[in-house]
Amino acid sequence: MSCCAPGAEGSFDRPLPSSAELKLASRIVGPGLRQTDLSVPQVHCGTCITAIEKALNGLPLVERARVNLSMKRVTIIWKEKVGNEPADPAILITAIVGATGYDAHLFANMEDAGDMLQRDLIRAVAVSGFAAANIMLLSVSVWSGAEASTRDLFHWISAMIAAPALIYGGRFFYQSAWKALRGGRTNMDVPIALAITLSYAASLWETMHHGEHAWFDATVSLLFFLLIGRTLDHVMRDRARAAITGLARLSPRGATLIGADGSREYRAIEDITPGDRIAIAAGERVPVDGVVETGASDMDVSIVNGESAPKPVKPGDQLQAGTLSLTGSLVLRATTAAKDSFLSEVISLMEAAEGGRARYRRLADRAAQYYSPAVHLLALAAFLCWGFIGGDWKQAMLVSIAVLIITCPCALGLSVPVVQVVAAGRLFKNGIMVKDGSAMERLEEVDAVLFDKTGTLTLGRPRLLNIDRIDEKHLALAAGLAVHSRHPLSQALAHAVSGPVVIFETVKEIPGQGLESTTPTGIYRLGNRYFALSGPDEASPGNGLSETVLSLDGREIATFRFDDMPRPGAQSVVASLSAKGFETGMLSGDRREVVANLAIRLGLHHWQAELSPKQKAQFCTSLAEKDRKVLMVGDGINDAPALAAAHVSIAPATATDIGRQAADFVFMHDSLEAVPLAIDLSRRAGRLIRENFALAIGYNIVAVPIALAGYATPLIAAIAMSTSSIIVVANAMRLNGALTKSVPSNAAQSLGEGARLA
């Protein structure tokens, strides 16, 4: 992609949000000021920032505009009125498109709560880091020989620094531990909460009695390390979520209603009731299920069945919410309210399917299930033994606290998130986004891979097959007509021709049929065979996505044949997955012969054709019942229930909103290589996590006897804890060194493509 030159990629083929839609989505930030957040997925360099900000700040209605490159968003504060005229926010979008050629669209603004938690966590890390550093300085003085009143002073200062840090930073652990205990369970946070509380209490008691040892440093640095782990875990989840929702093309927020008297009014989607008449222009999505009253068009129904062949509609036909009108305008009578529409039905199907995944327990939680009772028993045993045998209950208390501090689950609390963050970073560099850490743990266990056909194994875009056999003159003629249409076949034709095209002055589009232009030479037609030749041709009935005919006055000039393009690397990926011992299969809603043909060509083990979304999900569940761990790769709304039902799932960035929401991983490049790469990295990450567990256990075997014997002074505890943390983090970083393979493709390019197709 040439970098953000004005008009470099004038992609007007997607509908831009209307003025009314923008106003509905904006929020009031001050008197007469509104804020709109737009997602511009193709933004990728400094020039883009300058171009967009300059264009927006030049507009009279813009108060200020700022591009966020990491989130690929533009935040615009604009005035409701310029002078006395009400401002039209639609210019904002046209300004961005005009300056860069990139699409700008609205996105669902819903993850504010996650942002708040992340900020709280980072603040807690900063506070506990400050406390840990200062207490450590004071402790070093104590270890190097401060005595008597000086030592007491240092201990008191430490106690005063530690207390607020413990409350401020420790609340995350206290809350979670309390929640677990109240539910009658135990989790990793229980031993953590117990260790920091007890060690603080004991140290305070020691300080009051002019004792020699205090563990304030251990308490606070433990908190610091564990908070880092918690924050990393959260940041990773949040970043992927932001990137995925940034791509989201929102389903319409409203629609133009036609009143009984013919008046037009833009209303929010929730306010549409059955019986309302809705106007849908070419390029708009259908907001609710309904029946066509007047008009005709070709509908993009890929959202329903996953296939890219458009479906012609005429008055009386049923339309599902979310489908896109490509060529004509329609008047629709709503038959359901938004909440009962097709989309909502799919969502409820997904929620029903998600049970299996919700039952999955994180590796760290499973480990904690054994770890925390063991640690608590050990500490209790040490306390009782020292108490009864030694008779010194104070000493017994100190020993059991030392055991709790030494065994505190740094490896679990810190190393798992570190490994997963490093792995997610690597995947991100290769254009793969991970929703959360548990997805990688689940992907590691996979032994069967199922693919959807259209949009996953194939790109879901038609490709001109017989370009070599067609005269260049005819190509130029056909492309000249085709540029006037949004129909996928026309677009494929227009894209396929690189040379100059013939310019037609007036082109008429007949929805469901094709294009027509009257010229001095005669009437050119480009469309289905029946339409182009103005008469039935019994020999070869056109079937939508296979051919287009160009004719002059009803005589055939050329026939263009199309086929769906397999995704790059599909064949090699399937072959390499089979070679690694995975079972491979294809679940498709398409016709039997097409599916069989592709399955044989790619060498898949199993295939199932003509499946409904529900059957796809059932197939996944039935495999799960046979104790298979299924990875589902799919993109459409019809795949969403299966994506949710599978053990783990991957979707391409070109997937529908719901497909992306349902999937655990989203890959940005065209190539399917992302699938084996993600599996490979997840396995490596899993191996590192287990290595870290082994290291942690080994460390405990050495350190616990020292603690039990009563030799664990605060100095030894501090050293042991820091070394173990550093070792597990260093081990996690090894993931960065290995695995040099990367997918050679331009991320921004495929991101852009994805956004446009989405």
Added chain:
Amino acid sequence: MNMLVYLIPIALFLGGLGLCAFLWSLKSGQYEDLEGASWRMLRDDPPE
């Protein structure tokens, strides 16, 4: 020993200053677009 009466508060104050600076920078949104910031500093035209 007497020096400590001055030195410890000074050390804590300086550390606290750093902490406050960090919390302020976090609050004023300086970590929100790290990628964009690295491009912006190369920009020639004066910031608005």
